[in-house]
Amino acid sequence: MISVQQWTGREASALRAALRMSTRTFAEHLGVALRTVAKWEKLGADTVPRPDTQAILDTALAHADMLARGRFEALLSRSMDGRAGRSPVRSADYETWTEDLDRAIVCLSRQNFSFASHLLNRWLGSHNPRALDDKGLYLYGRSLVLLGDLQRDQGATLGPLSAHHSYNTARSLFAELDIPRRVAQIELSLAVVDEMSGKLEMSARQYERLATDERLSGRDRARARLWVGTALSKNGNNGYAVKVMAAANHAFEDLAEPEDWSVAHQKIALAYRGAGDLTRALQYIDIARSTGTVDSPMQHVRLDTAHGHILLSDPATRDDGLSVLDDAAQVARQYGLSHQLRSIEGIRRSCDGPSAVLSR
Incomplete structure (x- = not known):
């Protein structure tokens, strides 16, 4: 049996992984403080x-069953080998990586795609995920999710350099790490990509499944219910869509989520427009425009696109609708919001037809 001459955080973390325990369960198993285990995970061999x-730790290893000891030996050997093509990551690098992810989130909220891409790719391009420990793999997965968000917002939904590819790769990593909440969140993002790609029935089924998935938070489950209605509305089932989205809207109110509550009003407004009830559509879009708390170019474009779409549906306000859409298109071009721009162009093309393209 493999023995450890001197335990460091690296060997302790390998034992935790071999025993397939969470940090909290491992701390309880050893009878040490949770912060002690967290320190081992963070500092590793340092x-x-x-x-x-x-x-x-010697006792815990000796009492481990044969399979766990085998996993421990494999993990430790792989760690000491450095794995093929490994680029070692120091604790300080992990801290910098985490800070860069936080900065990338802020950049994405402001649609500063260029700098967000730089922050993400400096890590994704310099590390092989197979050469990372669990913490590195977690950060790599988070980086892929944010890259997927960036690609989705830019309208790159399919292909090898797309949100779909980035999300799927991240989902595999988080499944390997056994973090079901992250896996479910990515499945929700993949459903959004399917909806954006026109796979409305498929996305609606995925949303319905995720709306009751206990892996997700209450907020994410409410979002899934809202997006069920969005997919139904895009598919022409506006009456039922309003009922589904109204239920999600109540959930956001109960959860005290003002921004999601505002977005729900925007979606309900579009469903009422699709159903031909322009009076209610204008009421709901006015509430969305007056209560939104996030001041970002993306949200401005989404609100103006929805508002312009509703105004364009009434001959009396057609010119106002065209003006609002012009402003939305200008902002979309300025920030590289390709998907939103395509939605605006689709609305213009179909404004005289029986139905129109709705924007997410």
Whole structure:
């Protein structure tokens, strides 16, 4: 059996992974503080447990079953080998990587895609995920999700350099790490990509499944219900869509989520437009425009696109609708919001037809 001459955070983390325990369960198993295990995970080989804790770890390894000891040996050997093509990541690098992800989130909220892409690709391009430990793999997966968000917002939904590809790769990594909440969140994002790609029935089924998925938070389940209605509305089933989205709207109110509540009003307004009830459509879009709390180019474009679409549906306000859509298109071009721009162009083309393209 493999023995450990001196335990460091690296060996302790490998034992936790081999025992397939969470950090909290591992701390309880050893009888140490959770912050101690967190320190091992964070610092790896840069931290050495105290002598009494060394003995505790020796005992835990000795009491592990044969399969767990085999996994421990494989994990430790792989760690010491450095794996093929490994680029070692220091603790300080992990901290910088985490900070860059936080900065990328802010950039994406402002539609600063160029700098967000730079922040993400500096890590994705310099590391092989197969050469990373669990923490590195987690950060790599988060980076892929944010890259998928960026690609989705730019309208790149299909192909090898697309949101679909980035999300699928990230889903595989989080499944390997056994983090079901992250996996479910990515499945929700993949359903959004399917909806954007015109796969309305498929996306509606995915949303319905995720709306009751306990892996997701209450907010994400409410979003899934809202997006069921969005897909139904795009597919022409506006009456039922309003009922579904109204239920989601109540959930956002109960959860005290003002921004989601505002977005729900925007979606309901479009469903009423599709059903031919322009009076209610204008009421709901006015509420959405007056209550939105996120001041971003993307949300401005979405609101103006929805507002312009509704105004364009009434001959009396057609010119106003065209003006609002012109403003939305200008902002979409300025920030590279290709999907939104395509939606605006689709609305213009179909404004005289019996139905029109709705924008997400």
